[in-house]
Amino acid sequence: MPRPDKDDVERLSHGQPTRSQIGSRRIGHRLTQKERLLFEAAKKQGFLKIPVTGIRPNVCNVYRLWCAAEGRDYILKGGICFADDLHA
Secondary structure, three states: OOOOOHHHHHHHHOOOOOOOOOOOOOOOOOOOHHHHHHHHHHHHHOOEEOOOOOOOHHHHHHHHHHHHHHOOOOOEEOOOOOOOOOEO
16 A cells, blocks of 8 residues: 555545545544544654543544654554554
């Protein structure tokens, strides 16, 4: 699979179509306002901090694609672990 583009990841997180067809209809990618705050903080900090109350997997999906586009490691901290996510 080719490396996703950062612009396409942003479009996907807003629920818009992407040029490179990186999204899947079976996997959620559209973010709510609260999820967008977590995602923006994760882009700045270099890791996604999951609140104790948990979040939908959408944020993890979008952050995973963002990390692939940036070429950086995908790191999650705290919260509930999803099946295929790595925690620090």
